[in-house]
Structures are given as structure tokens and as C-alpha cells.
Amino acid sequence: MNDQTFSLQPFPSTKSLPNLKITGNIDRNSHQLTIRYTLGGDLKEIAIAPPSNAQLRKPELWKDTCFEFFISIKDSQRYWEFNLSPAGHWNVYRFDGYRQGMQEETAFTILPFNVQNQAEGLALVLDVDLAKIVSVKQAIEVGITTVIKHRNGEVTYWALTHQGAEADFHLRDSFIVEL
Template sequence: MVSLVEKTKFNLIPFDPNYLDLVGVSGEIFRNNNYLNIQYLMSGDLLKVIIPGSKRSLRKYDLWEHTCFEFFLRLRNTTKYWEFNLSPSGDWNIFRFDNYRENIAEEMAFDSLFFNLALEKNTLQLDLIIDLNKLNIAKKDLDLAISTVVENRNKKLSYWALIHPATEADFHHQDSFIINI
């Protein structure tokens, strides 16, 4: 098993370069045996961004229709992967796929998902720790794709990722899984 024992920093880029000056989205990823820690930092003039308000943390669908942090875990050398959706409202969901966008199912190994949010004038930080044992992948080599959807004040969505390997924004694209953990 490959284990990240140091934090790996990342910077996301928008699919549409016209959104480069909207905000910045960066973070760190850290794997320590059975746990995956991920931290997102959105920085800049957050008044330009619609940030869903904090309520009760609920499992919900379609979080990607608004500002939402996402990441994807794939078992190395397979097509099976999970999609994690984390809204600044505290809402969340996890989906499991057997192949590229095929056989989608809610991942029921988690009945709740808690993450820390810190919102200041020019920064929004999200911190999450995932117990990989719940997915039975703690001892497995994994590939990771990281992304974010940002909704601006005009209700337009921009799609941010480590890399955009297709002609359209596609966070599920197999070539997006570029971090090995």
C-alpha cells in the first residue's frame, strides 16, 4: 500500500479560463494508513460566490448544482470508484460506481459525514477525515481526483479540477485521477 505521510498540496483550475479571477481553490491531501484527510481552501472575493448557508447536515442529491467540493477515489487498476460531494451548507453525499458513470448507487457505508467549515471574509475552508475501513479500501492503493463547483452571483457554475482532460468539464473522466495514494 502507498501511504502519503506528508501533506500533498493541490491547486484547482477552472475549465473555463474566464473564471480564473473569480476565486482560487487549493488544498492539501494526506493519507495515514486507514484515514484520508482532505482540506479545501477557497480564497478571494467570496462576495462573488454563492455559498449555500449552513443548516442541518443532511444526505442530499444534486449538490453539484451549487457551490460544492468534490473528490473521487478509485481503486488502482480497476474502474470502481466513489464520488464524495460536500456542500458548504453541511449537506453531503457519497456515490459508488462500478465503471465510468455506470451502476451508480448511494454508498451506504456512511450514515453521516461530518466535516469542519470555517468561513471568513475572504476564505472558506473545509476539512474532512474519511475512515477508509468503512469502504473496505484501507489497505488498497488508490487514485484520487479532486474538484469543486463554484456558483457565482449570476448563478453561473464554473467547474474546477486538478486537470481537465476532456473537451467538456467531466470530473468522472478516468484521466482525472492523477493523485496516487
């Protein structure tokens, strides 16, 4: 077990909403990865899609409020991008290298997760079996991110760290959690 807490920071050049906080924890136990995001603060200023009855794979979730994380196998160019919408929609993409060879990862046909509206914010929890893409013996590096779309249409980009001159979640220097 390797449970780690996190707190995301907005990209420095974007205006973020006051009192908005994105925190959580991530844990890898054998082949299971559990990640929990907590979005707290004044959520009435954030565009959050209403919950859907069906959790469907959908493209381009990052154009709206979306919780994301990136996984790479240590010392490998290949990585995966996981997108989770508060509406319940999801997608997983595989890349051969930095923004190269993007395609939907077909190893996942469903990605069930829970979204809970709480008095102080919103929580999203995913428990996923990584055995379909990563061996238990392989160390992974993780980048944890979130896209927040404001009701006025502005978008802010949140991550553990921002390594580029522009917000870019795909930079491997940003995959700083080791599990």
C-alpha cells in the same frame, strides 16, 4: 503518511472570477483520509449556501457550489464520488465504471466535516475513515474537484486537471493523486 498539496484550475472554456483560488491538501494515514479545501478571493460573487444546523445527506449537491473528490482503487473500474456542500450537506455515490451504476454509498450514514468562514475565504475540512470501502493495503487514485456557482447563475468547474473536451470530473485520467 502521504500529504500532498493541490491547486485547482477552472475548466478552460468557462469564465472564472478574477482573484478566485481553490487550494488545499490531502493526506492518507492508514485508513484515514483528510482533505482540506481553501477557497480564497472575492467570495461575494459566489453563491454559497448558508450553514445548516444539521449535516444531512442530500442529492445533486453539484448543482450548487460544492467541493468534491473522487476515489478509485488502483486498477479497478469502481470509484466513489464525495460531495460536500458549504452548508454542511453531503453525499457519497458509488459507480461500477465510468458513469455506470450510480447509487448512494450506504457504507456512510454520516460524513461530518467542518466549514470555517475566514477573513480571506472559506475552509472546508473532512476527515473520513475509508475502511468501509477500501482496504488499507489498496492504493487509491484521487481526483479533486469543485463546482462554483456564481451569483448570476453561471457555473464553473475546477479540477486538478481537465482531460476532456468538456468539463468531466468522472474521467479516470483526472484521478492523478496517488495515495
